[in-house]
Amino acid sequence: MTKQLTAQEFEILSAYLDGELTSQEQSRLEQSLEQRSEMRQALDELRRTRIILRSATRLRAPRNFTLTAEMVGSVKPARKPLFAVNALRFSSALASILFVLTIIGEWFTFSGPLAAPVAMVSEPASQAESVPPEAAMLAAPTSAPAELRQMATPEPSAKGFETTPEAPLPTAEISMFAQPAEETTAEAPSALEAPLMGSALVAETPTPEPMAVEETPAEMPADQAPNLAETEEAIALQPAPPLSDTQMIPTDTPEAMAIRPVEADRTMDPHLPWRFAQGLMLILALATAAGAIIVRQFTR
Amino acid sequence: MDETALIMEAKRGDLQSFNRLVLAYQDMVYNQAYRMMGEYDAAEDATQDAFISAFKSIRNFRGGSFKGWLLRIVTNACYDELRRRKRRPTTPLEPLDEEDEEIESPHWIADPGETPEERAERQELSLALQNCLNQLPEEFKAVVILVDLQAIDYTEAAEVMHLPLGTIKSRLARARVRLRDCLQGFWELLPAAFRLVNESES
Numbered sequence: 001m002t003k004q005l006t007a008q009e010f011e012i013l014s015a016y017l018d019g020e021l022t023s024q025e026q027s028r029l030e031q032s033l034e035q036r037s038e039m040r041q042a043l044d045e046l047r048r049t050r051i052i053l054r055s056a057t058r059l060r061a062p063r064n065f066t067l068t069a070e071m072v073g074s075v076k077p078a079r080k081p082l083f084a085v086n087a088l089r090f091s092s093a094l095a096s097i098l099f100v101l102t103i104i105g106e107w108f109t110f111s112g113p114l115a116a117p118v119a120m121v122s123e124p125a126s127q128a129e130s131v132p133p134e135a136a137m138l139a140a141p142t143s144a145p146a147e148l149r150q151m152a153t154p155e156p157s158a159k160g161f162e163t164t165p166e167a168p169l170p171t172a173e174i175s176m177f178a179q180p181a182e183e184t185t186a187e188a189p190s191a192l193e194a195p196l197m198g199s200a201l202v203a204e205t206p207t208p209e210p211m212a213v214e215e216t217p218a219e220m221p222a223d224q225a226p227n228l229a230e231t232e233e234a235i236a237l238q239p240a241p242p243l244s245d246t247q248m249i250p251t252d253t254p255e256a257m258a259i260r261p262v263e264a265d266r267t268m269d270p271h272l273p274w275r276f277a278q279g280l281m282l283i284l285a286l287a288t289a290a291g292a293i294i295v296r297q298f299t300r
Numbered sequence: 301m302d303e304t305a306l307i308m309e310a311k312r313g314d315l316q317s318f319n320r321l322v323l324a325y326q327d328m329v330y331n332q333a334y335r336m337m338g339e340y341d342a343a344e345d346a347t348q349d350a351f352i353s354a355f356k357s358i359r360n361f362r363g364g365s366f367k368g369w370l371l372r373i374v375t376n377a378c379y380d381e382l383r384r385r386k387r388r389p390t391t392p393l394e395p396l397d398e399e400d401e402e403i404e405s406p407h408w409i410a411d412p413g414e415t416p417e418e419r420a421e422r423q424e425l426s427l428a429l430q431n432c433l434n435q436l437p438e439e440f441k442a443v444v445i446l447v448d449l450q451a452i453d454y455t456e457a458a459e460v461m462h463l464p465l466g467t468i469k470s471r472l473a474r475a476r477v478r479l480r481d482c483l484q485g486f487w488e489l490l491p492a493a494f495r496l497v498n499e500s501e502s
Contacts (some may be wrong), residue, residue, distance in 0.1 A: 007474070014473035018447070020454055048487075049480040053448035057426050062344065066319040206414055209322050270423040 005042050013043050017050055088292035094287050099281035107276035303366060310358050318355050325367065326351075328450065335445045336378035338434040346381055350374035368460045371450065375442050375460070379494045382438055425486070430480035436475055443468055444475035 005013075013019050016029055033039050301309075301317070303324075309317035329350055334343035350373045361369055372392055446457045447468075458468045 009474040010477050011470050014476050045480045046476050049476050056429050059331050061326040065326045065347050066322050
């Protein structure tokens with residue numbers, strides 16, 4: 001009876017009808033067919049079934065199924081605008097990400113933990129630069145201390161020095177500065193013979209000195225003010241250099257005033273590319289987003 | 301223009317080229333749909349949907365058998381419709397006789413060379429076969445239609461169904477056994493088929 005056949009045996013019979021058995025499987029099956037009548041009957045019934053299936057009427061399409069533009073119209077024209085919308089959306093997202101990255105980048109560069117040492121370095125530098133004119137002015141008091149005390153006292157206060165014991169502080173600095181001044185006097189006349197170099201000298205020569213000058217006010221007490229008299233006498237012998245310096249003072253003080261804006265410009269400069277990039281990215285992000293919305297609305 | 305060139309053109313959005321492919325394959329696709337659905341109207345809808353779907357997704361066609369790719373699309377379209385019907389059963393619109401069988405057969409089935417008796421037998425065979433197919437689980441039905449009615453080999457059927465070869469073999473055998481059981485009562489109505497069997501056995 002065919003009912004006794006297993007699902008696997010039916011599978012082998014089915015595959016045999018299609019010629020899908022290996023030669024080994026086929027010879028094994030043919031042996032079984034010789035021995036088992038239910039196997040032969042099952043094969044016979046399956047063969048008939050297969051023939052009925054394979055002889056089934058092949059229908060012809062009742063009509064043509066060709067497509068019209070209307071049928072696929074919603075797809076094809078939509079492809080290009082869809083691509084454009086997607087491209088604009090992507091650009092907008094990219095520009096937004098870049099915008100955020102520029103903000104983060106700027107923050108890390110100027111305000112972040114990495115930026116702190118840079119700020120620390122730039123401040124002493126600015127102080128060092130701001131001091132030379134002061135030192136140059138302080139060189140002048142050697143010849144005209146009375147005048148310069150008046151001039152010098154507002155200067156430190158203007159530069160935000162906290163320790164501004166008005167008279168004593170300049171004197172302390174003078175005492176320090178006066179000694180190198182003596183040494184430089186040997187060279188100074190030759191240098192000062194070319195007055196055009198004045199501004200360059202002010203910018204260059206005093207710079208090493210302020211480092212010492214700055215330290216001294218802290219160490220040198222205000223009581224040392226009397227030393228001024230000695231130093232004045234010592235330096236009074238050399239009127240020329242102070243005079244040349246005093247000539248430079250009026251030129252220096254505007255410079256000293258001008259240095260700050262210059263410094264401010266220098267610190268602002270690095271921000272400019274960041275700001276420019278931020279503005280550009282923001283405009284791009286908004287423009288492409290608006291473009292995507294417009295294109296989508298027009299295509300609907 | 302050969303099939304590959306037409307496919308390339310269709311991929312570029314050329315509807316005319318695609319329609320030439322439609323004309324070449326519409327009988328095959330319609331047959332698959334009809335045997336799967338068991339209804340003419342549903343078969344038409346599935347065929348049309350399959351071609352629209354094929355055109356929309358032709359960019360995803362990565363070579364190989366275009367025929368197999370189309371058969372897969374139409375088979376999936378039929379699966380979707382049959383599953384939708386299971387969720388929302390509807391009454392058929394076709395006029396049915398007392399035995400719940402369609403009264404009219406479409407004119408394109410008729411063979412002008414047949415005698416009225418032969419035509420009657422043929423129509424009865426067709427109806428019997430379709431009734432038996434309708435009773436099969438979808439997975440078995442799809443495989444037996446592909447292999448026995450569309451006459452594609454096991455390997456191609458496995459590609460169309462995205463199934464292992466062994467699964468195709470076992471599903472085909474199970475489908476044939478079920479169809480054999482279903483067709484038992486119709487043997488005497490199938491003299492031509494019997495003759496063929498006897499000839500092959502002799």
